[in-house]
Amino acid sequence: MIRDYDILMLPVLTRDGEMIGFVSETDALNLMAESHETMMRQLVKVAEDDDNLPPHKTALTRLPWLLVAVVLNLLIAGTLTSYEGLLSTFVGLVLFQPMILGMAGNIGTQSMGVTILSLHSGEIKIRKHFGRELLIGLLNSFASGVVGFGIVFLFLTILGQDNALMYAAVVGLSLMCAMIISSLAGVLTPIILLAVKLDEKAASGPLITTINDFFALQIYFLIATLLFTVL
Known part of the structure; x- marks a missing residue:
């Protein structure tokens, strides 16, 4: 009031x-x-008395989520081995991995933070919220993909890189697809966890970040495979 x-x-x-x-x-x-x-x-899964705990106890309270992230990152590393041939032929793909991962993680965190705060405010209408965040995600993903395409094309053209247009297309399409999926994951994950009576706030820790990384990389290399080797 x-x-x-x-x-x-x-x-x-x-x-x-x-x-x-x-x-x-x-x-x-x-x-x-x-x-x-x-x-x-x-x-971020930090206890209220975290500042007053001894360092070793604080480390133990944070360790489980980090270990989960380690295991999931091993799965990511395992999937990357299937793209060794692609990466050895088109080395330039490695340059833009951080962009794909970073942008997917950013939009996923934004959507998830807004969703969790809305859930706890008690004012959320799930269908309306989902539609709104989906539209926002689509707009931001499209804009980021277009800008990413232009920047990568200009960057590689200045460097005299072969296949600059193809690299730019891979990055642009990957940004669009990965960011849309991460945005949806950011909205749906806390809602689903709350529905099954689990702690939805855990969704924004290392777990969801690693899951977003997994899907972003799969999308990136699948699109690269399609454009470079199939078309």
Whole structure:
């Protein structure tokens, strides 16, 4: 109410209507800051008393999610071996891996953060939220793909690289597809976890980041295989 109606303070009343105090704007801001800090700690799986724990205990509380990420990254490494021939022939593909992974991770984190905050606000309408985030993801993915195509083409053309147009097409299409899928994953993952009564806040930790990396790389190399070796 303080935020919605621009009120400086609210009275605190008993059931009989007797005023026993008030909540000021500062009190509300402090409560919001504390709630935000708690949410951020939960999002990254850090305990509330993390700052007061000995370093070795803090490390142990964070280790499980990191180990999950290690295992999933091993799976990613295993899948990359199937593209050794492609990478040895078209070495330039390695240059743009960080771009694909970074952009997919960024849009996935954005969608997931907005979804988790909306879920906890109690004001979310899942179908409307999904449609809105899908549209935003499509627009951002398309724009990023077009810009990525142009930048890669210009960069490789200046360097005198052969197949500059093909590399640019691979990067542009991969950005579009990977970012759309990551955006959808960012929206659906916390909703699904909440529906099955699991901790949806765990979704934004190393687990979801690694999953996004996996799908982004698969999309990137599948599109590269299609454009370079099939067409």
